[in-house]
Amino acid sequence: MAGPGGNKEYLFKVLVIGELGVGKTSIIKRYVHQLFSQNYRATIGVDFALKVINWDPTTLIRLQLWDIAGQERFGNMTRVYYKEAVGVFIVFDLTRSSTFDAILKWKNDLDSKVKLPNGNPVPAVLLANKCDQKQEAMAHNHSEMDQYCKENGFVGWFETSAKEDENIEEAARFLVGNILASDHLPTTEDTDIDKLKLEEETMRAESKSQCC
Amino acid sequence: MATDLPAEQELVILGTGLQEAIIAAACSRIGQRVLHVDKRMYYGGNWASFSFSGLLSWIEECNGQTSSSLETVNLQCKILEGEDTILLDQVDQSIENLEVFCYVSAEEDAEEAADVQMKQANGTSSAESENKVLNQSEESPSYKTAPSDDVESPTQCSDVQLSTKDAPSASSSTTSEMDVDKKEIPITAASDDGNEANNAEKPNITFATQKVKEEMKKMTYSQIMKNGRKFNIDLTSKFLYSRGPLVDLLIKSNVSRYTEFKNVTRILTCQGGKVEQVPCSRADVFASKQLTVVEKRMLMKFLTFSLEYEQHTDEFQGFQDKAFSEYLKTKKLTENLQYFILHSIAMVSDTASTTEGFKATQHFLQCLGRYGNTPFLFPLYGVGEIPQCFCRMSAVFGGTYCLRHSVQCLVVDRETGRCKAVIDSIGNRITCEHFIVEDSYLPQKHTKNIQYRQISRGVLITNGSVFKSDSEQISILTVPAMEQGRPSVRIIELCPSSMTCPQGTYLVHLTCPSSGTAKEDFEAVVTALFVNYNETEEMTCSDEEDEKPKVLWALYFNVRDSSAIDRSAYEGLPSNVYICSGPDPALGFEHSVKQAEAIFKQLFPEEEFCPPAPNPEEIIYDSDGTQQGDAGFGSSTKTEESVKESINENAEPIGGGDKVIETTQSLDMNEMNQESEMTNPDAQTLKCSTSETNT
Numbered sequence: 001m002a003g004p005g006g007n008k009e010y011l012f013k014v015l016v017i018g019e020l021g022v023g024k025t026s027i028i029k030r031y032v033h034q035l036f037s038q039n040y041r042a043t044i045g046v047d048f049a050l051k052v053i054n055w056d057p058t059t060l061i062r063l064q065l066w067d068i069a070g071q072e073r074f075g076n077m078t079r080v081y082y083k084e085a086v087g088v089f090i091v092f093d094l095t096r097s098s099t100f101d102a103i104l105k106w107k108n109d110l111d112s113k114v115k116l117p118n119g120n121p122v123p124a125v126l127l128a129n130k131c132d133q134k135q136e137a138m139a140h141n142h143s144e145m146d147q148y149c150k151e152n153g154f155v156g157w158f159e160t161s162a163k164e165d166e167n168i169e170e171a172a173r174f175l176v177g178n179i180l181a182s183d184h185l186p187t188t189e190d191t192d193i194d195k196l197k198l199e200e201e202t203m204r205a206e207s208k209s210q211c212c
Numbered sequence: 213m214a215t216d217l218p219a220e221q222e223l224v225i226l227g228t229g230l231q232e233a234i235i236a237a238a239c240s241r242i243g244q245r246v247l248h249v250d251k252r253m254y255y256g257g258n259w260a261s262f263s264f265s266g267l268l269s270w271i272e273e274c275n276g277q278t279s280s281s282l283e284t285v286n287l288q289c290k291i292l293e294g295e296d297t298i299l300l301d302q303v304d305q306s307i308e309n310l311e312v313f314c315y316v317s318a319e320e321d322a323e324e325a326a327d328v329q330m331k332q333a334n335g336t337s338s339a340e341s342e343n344k345v346l347n348q349s350e351e352s353p354s355y356k357t358a359p360s361d362d363v364e365s366p367t368q369c370s371d372v373q374l375s376t377k378d379a380p381s382a383s384s385s386t387t388s389e390m391d392v393d394k395k396e397i398p399i400t401a402a403s404d405d406g407n408e409a410n411n412a413e414k415p416n417i418t419f420a421t422q423k424v425k426e427e428m429k430k431m432t433y434s435q436i437m438k439n440g441r442k443f444n445i446d447l448t449s450k451f452l453y454s455r456g457p458l459v460d461l462l463i464k465s466n467v468s469r470y471t472e473f474k475n476v477t478r479i480l481t482c483q484g485g486k487v488e489q490v491p492c493s494r495a496d497v498f499a500s501k502q503l504t505v506v507e508k509r510m511l512m513k514f515l516t517f518s519l520e521y522e523q524h525t526d527e528f529q530g531f532q533d534k535a536f537s538e539y540l541k542t543k544k545l546t547e548n549l550q551y552f553i554l555h556s557i558a559m560v561s562d563t564a565s566t567t568e569g570f571k572a573t574q575h576f577l578q579c580l581g582r583y584g585n586t587p588f589l590f591p592l593y594g595v596g597e598i599p600q601c602f603c604r605m606s607a608v609f610g611g612t613y614c615l616r617h618s619v620q621c622l623v624v625d626r627e628t629g630r631c632k633a634v635i636d637s638i639g640n641r642i643t644c645e646h647f648i649v650e651d652s653y654l655p656q657k658h659t660k661n662i663q664y665r666q667i668s669r670g671v672l673i674t675n676g677s678v679f680k681s682d683s684e685q686i687s688i689l690t691v692p693a694m695e696q697g698r699p700s701v702r703i704i705e706l707c708p709s710s711m712t713c714p715q716g717t718y719l720v721h722l723t724c725p726s727s728g729t730a731k732e733d734f735e736a737v738v739t740a741l742f743v744n745y746n747e748t749e750e751m752t753c754s755d756e757e758d759e760k761p762k763v764l765w766a767l768y769f770n771v772r773d774s775s776a777i778d779r780s781a782y783e784g785l786p787s788n789v790y791i792c793s794g795p796d797p798a799l800g801f802e803h804s805v806k807q808a809e810a811i812f813k814q815l816f817p818e819e820e821f822c823p824p825a826p827n828p829e830e831i832i833y834d835s836d837g838t839q840q841g842d843a844g845f846g847s848s849t850k851t852e853e854s855v856k857e858s859i860n861e862n863a864e865p866i867g868g869g870d871k872v873i874e875t876t877q878s879l880d881m882n883e884m885n886q887e888s889e890m891t892n893p894d895a896q897t898l899k900c901s902t903s904e905t906n907t
Contacts, residue, residue, distance in 0.1 A: 047469070047608055069607035076615040078255055078600035078607070080470040083593065115441070 011062045012179055013048075013084055015122075017106050018091035019099040023129040026162035027091065028065045031172060036163050053176065061176060075109055082114040087179045088124040089171070094159070095133050107152060116182060123178040125171055126157035132164045217636065218612060220643050221247045223815075224634050226300070226619050227650030229257040230801070231792035233602035234808035234822075235648055235815075237467065240609035242819045247642060248603065248611050251302065251618035255603055257650060258306060258771055258794050259448045261596025261712075264440030267671075270447075271767070274307045287621060290641045295632075298622040298785070299655060302637075306652040306772035306794055308666070309729040313766040315745040318433045431675060431716075431745065431764060439714035444594035445671055446712070447771070448795040449704050449721030451476055451588035451688065454579045458598070458801035459589065465822035470601040472592045474710055475584030480679050480689035481556045483548075485740055487679045487689065490556040492576070493585045503548070511549055515557075518573040528566050536569025537562045555690045559799065561700065562692070588799075590686050590704075593711045598801075605825060622647060624786050631786040646815055648790045651774040658782050665773040667797045668730035670722035670738070676761035677705060677718055678741050684709045688799075694736040699724040701737045702799060718761065725797050730768035738763070771795065775803050790814065 016024045025046075029035045032049040048066040055061045066085070068077055090106050092099040103126065111121050126149060128140075149157050155178045158171040223239050225232050228250040236248045254260050262270055291297060452458050452473070462468035479490040491500035497508055497515075517524065525532070531539040536558065540550040554560065558572040579587030591597045607613050623633040623641070633643040651659075677685060684707035692700045706712045706719040713719040720742075722734050745762035775796030782791060790811045796803040812821050 047604075069604070069610075074614045076255075076613045078604045079593070079597065080600050080604040 007058045007060060009060045009062075010180075011064065012086050012176065013064045013066060014087040014089065014175065014179075015066050015068075015081070015085045015110070016089045016091060017068055017110065018089075018127075019093070019096075019102050019106075022091045022093040022096075022099050023162050024089075024091050025067055027089070027127065027129060027160065027168055028067055030162040030165055031168050032065065034165075036165070051172075053172075055176065055180075063172070063176065075105070077113075079113070082110070085114050085122055086116065086182075087175045088122050089127050089175065090124055090154070091127045091129050094128050094130050104152060107154075111153070120182070121153060123155045123175065123182060124153065125175045125178075126154045127171060128157060128159045130161060130163075131159040131166060132161040217247065217614065217640055217642065218245070219640065221245045221612075222645045223247070223648060224619065224642060224644040224646075225249070225648045226251075226653050227257050227648075227792065228252075228255045228599055228603060228615075229259045229650050229792060229794060230599045230602070230804045231808040231811070232257075232648060232650055233599035233606070234461070234805065235792070235811055236606035236611050237465065237602040237609075238808070238812045238822045239815070240606040240611040241465070241822060241825065242816065243610075244816075246606060246611040247614070247644075248606060249614045249617040249619065249636070251616065251637070251653075253616045255615070256447075256596045256599045257652070259446075259596060259599050261444040261446045261594035264436060264443045264445070267443070267445050267767070271310060271312060274304075274310050274769070287635055287639075290635050290639065291623060294626045296624045296626055297635075298624060298631075298658075300619055300621060300649070300653050301655045302618060302620070304652055308770045308772075309731070310769040311729075311731050311767070313744075313763075314433060315762070315766070316431050316433045316436065316764045433765075436673065436717075436765060439717075442708075442711075442714035443673075443719070444596065444712040445719065446595040446721060447669070448595055449669070449702075449723050450595050450795075450801060451590055451704065451799055453575065453800045453802075454582040454584075454587055454589055455575075456579070456800050456802060457805040461805055461822060462601075464824060465605065466825040466827070467601050467605050467822075469827075470604055471597050473583070473589040474592060474686055476586045476588035476590055476688060477584070477685045478679070478681075478687040479556050479586055480687050481552060482689060482691050482741065483551060487741070489679065490552050492557060492587075493580055496585065507546055507549055510545055511552070514543065514545065514549070514553065515573070515577060518570055519577050521570040521574060528570075531566040533565050533567070535562065536560060536564050536566045539566040539569070555692050555700065559690050559702075586688075588688065590706070590710055608825070619647075619649075619653075622786070622789065629786055630788050646788045646790065647786075648792065648811065650792050651777070651794055652772065654782065654785075654791070658784055661783065662774075662777055662781050665776065665797075666726035666770045667773045667795070668722070668724050668726040668728075668733040669769055669771055670720075670730055670734045671767040672720040672722070672738070672742065672763050673713065673765040674718045674720055674742060674761040674763055675716065675745065677707070678703075678720075678761055686710055691737050691740075694740065698727055698733060698736070701734060703737070703741075717764070723797060725773070726770050730770050734768065738766075773797055 016028060018024055026036060028049050032051045046067055046069075048064045051063040051065065053061040053063060066081060068081065088110060090103055090110075092103055107124060110124065114122055116122055126145075128145075145157050149155070156174055158167045158174070160167045160171060162168065222244040223236075223246045225236050225246060225248045228248065232248070233255075236246050240246045250257065252260075254262075254266070260270075287297060462471075479492055480487050481490045482488075488502055489496075489500075491497040491503065491511075494512070497503070497511055500508065503511065517527070521528070528539055531542075537550070537554055540553060545553070553573065554562070554569070557576050558564070558569045559576075560569050560572050564572075576587050583589060603611070603613065618637040619634045620637050621635050622631045623635065624630065625632045631644070631647045633641050634647060635641050677687070678689065679685075679687065685705075686707060687703075687705045689703040689705070690700055691703065701722055701724045704721040704723075706721070708715050708717070722730075722737065724733055727733055741760065742763045743760045745764050772794055773796060774793040777791075777793060779791055785791075792807060792811070793803070809821050812819075
């Protein structure tokens with residue numbers, strides 16, 4: 001588990017939530033696979049995507065981006081989805097104001113379902129996606145958005161475009177920075193002493209001949 | 213919100229209990245369109261797990277204080293000529309005799325509670341640091357993250373503790389054979405040790421008692437409430453047999469990636485009011501101080517025989533159908549051993565046949581050592597995780613999920629007699645090929661000739677373990693009938709590291725087939741093992757009373773057991789309506805997996821039941837989105853390879869390091885024993901599906 005030379009290694013589970021069709025999957029695809037597809041397809045068969053980030057010379061971060069399964073769109077995600085998440089992107093579509101109106105519903109749902117181990121809310125970044133379609137985009141000004149984030153417990157917001165690859169990298173770095181700054185840091189090495197140990201014991205128990 | 217539900221489905225499933233969830237996952241996995249709804253606002257039905265406040269809401273709901281009934285819509289306009297309707301029940305009657313007892317003071321002591329909470333949050337309470345000093349001689353890395361019984365551990369004085377000290381964490385089976393040998397020789401000396409330990413620790417006890425009392429003052433209802441989020445209280449209390457069908461299914465389907473397990477660490481027995489640990493592995497048997505040398509030999513001989521009892525049927529000729537308990541009496545086993553075998557290992561009733569007894573003993577022994585030194589596993593965060601894991605799998609493969617949503621009636625075609633559609637709670641008409649429903653949703657009209665059994669359930673929040681230890685333990689204790697006519701009671705005790713209760717508390721689940729109300733069924737057992745927390749008596753209680761854990765809060769209820777009902781007993785239902793039972797009273801999950809698979813096989817006899825889901829990191833998004841993969845993903849070979857490479861270089865196989873994924877590994881690894889092999893089956897699966905896509 002430990003990186004070479006005592007390097008730090010983290011695994012972060014990050015949720016990507018928001019209304020149907022706001023571009024959650026596109027953002028993940030763009031960020032993880034450098035791909036963008038015009039064709040919309042509900043997300044099927046995909047739990048999460050993994051992005052490995054060399055944060056700095058001594059820190060390796062594995063970012064697990066959990067898409068909501070396309071069909072869990074009524075907000076009835078299972079605990080499996082939420083548990084042990086350390087960061088969240090809430091996405092809305094700049095061209096559809098109804099998706100902006102739904103943000104607080106998602107945020108409240110999130111805060112009621114998952115908290116950091118220290119009891120604090122999970123850091124959430126707001127993504128205003130499809131900023132490439134400016135002509136149709138809702139009017140909003142930056143100071144208002146800053147105020148909105150402050151009032152509603154978002155650590156920040158970004159205008160993004162999965163299509164044009166705008167700001168997605170930046171938003172991810174911003175969120176990871178916030179996760180690293182929060183006092184809960186689940187490294188692959190030390191969060192889980194109990195369970196790693198259990199596994200080792202498991203292995204030993206297995207290799208031993210059966211009882212009796 | 214749910215107005216835009218898809219109007220055409222292959223399956224509509226009502227209820228999110230375990231069987232329904234497994235069926236949903238299995239059907240979505242093979243590409244069927246599944247609509248899965250539950251009238252409640254949580255997953256799992258009577259399989260759910262709740263935080264403390266969630267449990268209080270559930271209690272209110274059961275008591276009818278809040279109405280869960282959904283508004284219904286006029287149906288007539290939705291029904292066509294030649295169609296009949298079957299109305300479903302919107303009132304759940306599966307829970308009865310619900311009683312709640314609160315023994316802690318309901319008075320708010322804000323300052324103290326906040327203080328305790330703050331300490332817990334910082335993880336640096338004074339008790340903990342003392343605890344560290346007390347335990348520093350032990351090699352117990354688990355104390356770093358699990359400063360569990362910081363109060364109780366110093367009060368330890370049991371002799372069995374000596375044997376567990378070598379392996380203070382989850383599993384004492386790892387005690388090496390060497391250790392066992394060392395212990396085996398001086399048996400009598402060992403029991404002397406035990407006495408010495410008792411004497412030696414006396415000063416400690418008084419010291420500890422004081423501390424316990426200090427801590428006690430802080431135990432208030434508001435403190436339970438404040439830590440309520442840390443509870444995950446199961447309505448159905450079970451363990452997984454490590455070689456049982458649920459473990460196999462979790463591994464086979466890759467649903468295991470969604471959850472983690474802990475080994476159950478102790479099997480306890482209660483004889484004459486005294487709780488003891490049952491030795492069941494070879495190491496345990498030899499390390500045991502309760503058994504004499506002669507007993508150890510007898511027990512080993514018997515267990516070895518049980519493993520291959522089928523090959524020696526002549527040995528118990530004539531006893532096959534007679535009681536196992538009678539057979540044991542003929543085997544030159546001491547009473548002590550007969551008791552162990554019957555109640556703690558076979559866990560069968562006094563009247564179970566010899567063949568049943570051997571079968572159960574054999575299953576128990578076969579499950580030992582796969583993951584730990586008991587045959588059982590417990591899911592972190594509670595049993596309620598399991599149905600949710602299958603629901604997530606179904607959703608990932610396209611299942612539509614909607615809670616707080618129900619089906620108010622079925623539409624039956626008069627000519628074919630089949631259910632052709634359902635009308636949901638907001639009046640949508642949704643066509644379906646098959647309808648799957650949990651028993652408790654069915655109206656009385658169709659169940660009037662059914663005599664349901666009941667399961668008695670008890671949930672206790674206590675301040676300590678029934679059998680104290682210096683590390684956190686997950687235990688099972690079977691207590692045989694204490695009064696005539698009462699069934700034996702299964703007790704599962706969970707510690708904080710099982711993620712089901714906050715530090716300083718234990719969660720005790722009692723289960724038995726009902727003979728009366730749950731409270732009546734458990735009264736004798738609870739009185740024998742626990743004392744009710746009582747603040748005013750705290751200062752005067754005797755040493756003996758001090759030994760027993762105190763009940764802070766208790767819940768009793770009876771839940772309907774529909775597991776033994778045959779489908780043919782339900783009257784007047786179309787043939788394409790399939791019925792899942794609620795939870796069954798057995799310890800394992802055998803019934804649920806069997807029932808779910810049987811229903812799936814009826815639906816899709818040709819299809820594989822829960823084939824492995826591809827691993828997330830093996831799934832590649834295509835760049836143009838023109839290919840239609842069977843599971844919705846296509847592939848472009850080049851990217852696939854490059855991404856795979858980067859995964860292999862940069863990451864552990866299968867997203868190693870992740871908690872969720874790690875479980876998959878731990879389960880898989882034991883199956884295959886090699887990390888490198890693990891990626892292959894999935895890669896193959898993926899390749900199969902992608903090559904199909906390309907042709």
